[in-house]
Amino acid sequence: xxxxxxxxxxxxxxxxxxxxxxxxxxxxxxxxxxxxxxxxxxxxxxxxxxxxxxxxxxxxxxxxxxxxxxxxxxxxxxxxxxxxxxxxxxxxxxxxxxxxxxxxxxxxxxxxxxxxxxxxxxxxxxxxxxxxxxxxxxxxxxxxxxxxxxxxxxxxxxxxxxxxxxxxxxxxxxxxxxxxxxxxxxxxxxxxxxxxxxxxxxxxxxxxxxxxxxxxxxxxxxxxxxxxxxxxxxxxxxxxxxxxxxxxxxxxxxxxxxxxxx
Amino acid sequence: xxxxxxxxxxxxxxxxxxxxxxxxxxxxxxxxxxxxxxxxxxxxxxxxxxxxxxxxxxxxxxxxxxxxxxxxxxxxxxxxxxxxxxxxxxxxxxxxxxxxxxxxxxxxxxxxxxxxxxxxxxxxxxxxxxxxxxxxxxxxxxxxxxxxxxxxxxxxxxxxxxxxxxxxxxxxxxxxxxxxxxxxxxxxxxxxxxxxxxxxxxxxxxxxxxxxxxxxxxxxxxxxxxxxxxxxxxxxxxxxxxxxxxxxxxxxxxxxxxxxxxxxx
Numbered sequence: 274x275x276x277x278x279x280x281x282x283x284x285x286x287x288x289x290x291x292x293x294x295x296x297x298x299x300x301x302x303x304x305x306x307x308x309x310x311x312x313x314x315x316x317x318x319x320x321x322x323x324x325x326x327x328x329x330x331x332x333x334x335x336x337x338x339x340x341x342x343x344x345x346x347x348x349x350x351x352x353x354x355x356x357x358x359x360x361x362x363x364x365x366x367x368x369x370x371x372x373x374x375x376x377x378x379x380x381x382x383x384x385x386x387x388x389x390x391x392x393x394x395x396x397x398x399x400x401x402x403x404x405x406x407x408x409x410x411x412x413x414x415x416x417x418x419x420x421x422x423x424x425x426x427x428x429x430x431x432x433x434x435x436x437x438x439x440x441x442x443x444x445x446x447x448x449x450x451x452x453x454x455x456x457x458x459x460x461x462x463x464x465x466x467x468x469x470x471x472x473x474x475x476x477x478x479x480x481x482x483x484x485x486x487x488x489x490x491x492x493x494x495x496x497x498x499x500x501x502x503x504x505x506x507x508x509x510x511x512x513x514x515x516x517x518x519x520x521x522x523x524x525x526x527x528x529x530x531x532x533x534x535x
Numbered sequence: 536x537x538x539x540x541x542x543x544x545x546x547x548x549x550x551x552x553x554x555x556x557x558x559x560x561x562x563x564x565x566x567x568x569x570x571x572x573x574x575x576x577x578x579x580x581x582x583x584x585x586x587x588x589x590x591x592x593x594x595x596x597x598x599x600x601x602x603x604x605x606x607x608x609x610x611x612x613x614x615x616x617x618x619x620x621x622x623x624x625x626x627x628x629x630x631x632x633x634x635x636x637x638x639x640x641x642x643x644x645x646x647x648x649x650x651x652x653x654x655x656x657x658x659x660x661x662x663x664x665x666x667x668x669x670x671x672x673x674x675x676x677x678x679x680x681x682x683x684x685x686x687x688x689x690x691x692x693x694x695x696x697x698x699x700x701x702x703x704x705x706x707x708x709x710x711x712x713x714x715x716x717x718x719x720x721x722x723x724x725x726x727x728x729x730x731x732x733x734x735x736x737x738x739x740x741x742x743x744x745x746x747x748x749x750x751x752x753x754x755x756x757x758x759x760x761x762x763x764x765x766x767x768x769x770x771x772x773x774x775x776x777x778x779x780x781x782x783x784x785x786x787x788x789x790x791x792x793x794x795x796x797x798x799x800x
Contacts, residue, residue: 429621431617431619431621432621432623434589434591434609434615434617434621435615435617435621435622435623436623436634437590437591437608437609438589438590438609438610438611438613438614438615439611439634439635439638439682439686440610440611440635440638440639441634441638442638445637445638449623449626449634450623453623453625454625456625531624531625
């Protein structure tokens with residue numbers, strides 16, 4: 274960046290200013306009456322809708338119940354993506370044959386956006402649990418695989434030579450050399466995956482029948498309940514931010530533990 | 536066990552025609568328990584010689600063999616000590632030393648004894664559970680040497696092992712290596728561009744030309760060392776003052792200076 278970093282308190286102040294400016298502009302727009310209030314509620318309308326959603330159910334569940342249902346679905350999708358993507362990426366980084374087989378296929382598949390999997394997932398799973406998980410998986414999988422692969426490929430060549438000189442076999446090479454060397458890259462990938470998985474949530478919940486924030490928003494849209502739609506958006510934004518903060522803390526902890534940061 | 540042989544070895548980097556010729560007709564035999572140092576100007580291919588014995592690079596033509604068998608891949612019979620240590624940062628000192636023994640599938644009781652022996656040999660006992668980044672460069676290189684020695688290799692390949700250390704640490708490590716060579720003699724191929732180091736440590740010193748590297752001459756240091764009884768001195772500076780030492784060093788120095796473009800020898 275062009276400028277030097279400002280002190281933390283000034284940065285917090287600037288961030289708050291940005292947020293206040295956004296809310297101010299929004300209030301002005303909806304108060305000016307260019308748009309019917311039904312389509313552009315004020316920030317206060319949305320806030321009070323959030324508070325009421327926490328107590329009285331909409332589309333069969335309260336906001337926190339919808340969130341819990343979404344989160345469970347999301348966790349399955351992301352964990353599955355990590356459980357397959359990280360080992361596969363590491364193996365592709367070690368076995369050239371596997372790399373040559375998988376990379377072209379993967380390079381084609383990863384450009385199919387999570388939302389583009391929706392019709393296919395609906396055909397396959399109907400309204401069952403598998404569909405939404407597949408869609409979240411489609412969002413979360415590529416960074417898991419790419420970062421594990423790159424991490425494994427860019428291990429310092431000297432370390433690989435040292436390990437080979439010590440007679441290290443393939444399995445131990447992957448588990449004890451590539452995996453720890455690639456950990457910073459893998460963790461960064463998991464953070465991106467977690468974000469992309471969460472962003473795929475509404476797409477995934479287009480095809481659920483029971484609960485979830487996305488489901489709630491789709492139901493609200495059908496009822497032209499704009500404040501409820503926006504309450505859902507706000508909830509997704511806030512929870513996504515919390516997930517990212519938690520993972521960032523985890524990443525910093527890991528770096529400290531490995532002695533990378535003083 | 537532990538002889539090394541270079542037989543008509545050429546090495547070309549890049550395409551076969553139009554590539555860069557790094558080594559030209561290298562012939563050298565290193566006997567069992569012999570310590571041979573290769574000196575040469577930067578970029579002359581001396582490290583490539585070592586990497587071929589290690590099995591990291593194949594020769595373009597000719598053969599490199601250890602114990603009469605052509606080298607095809609890296610292995611624990613040929614332990615390498617790297618200039619940049621190449622310790623695993625996420626493993627403790629003990630785990631770094633233990634890895635090669637685990638790969639040999641030795642029972643853990645036996646490994647424990649061997650690791651303890653290697654730690655003691657290199658005066659690392661109090662650092663067994665430290666991570667590499669917590670140690671100085673000299674200590675890290677001790678770990679790398681312990682990791683190599685514990686494998687009980689036929690040959691020890693040392694690629695400018697003290698090149699990354701400061702001058703004082705370097706001297707201590709050189710003396711240490713002489714002590715080790717007395718306690719536990721090995722076939723050693725030692726790459727360096729430091730002339731004194733080569734003369735102080737080696738039985739024979741091979742001098743290389745600038746690229747494409749050839750072996751220009753091989754000097755017998757051992758006969759001089761024995762005749763002049765260098766081993767009576769504990770300290771490197773006492774040996775370096777001897778006329779016989781100075782004579783050899785100057786000879787090598789001049790030989791290297793003749794190599795045009797030989798920077799920083």
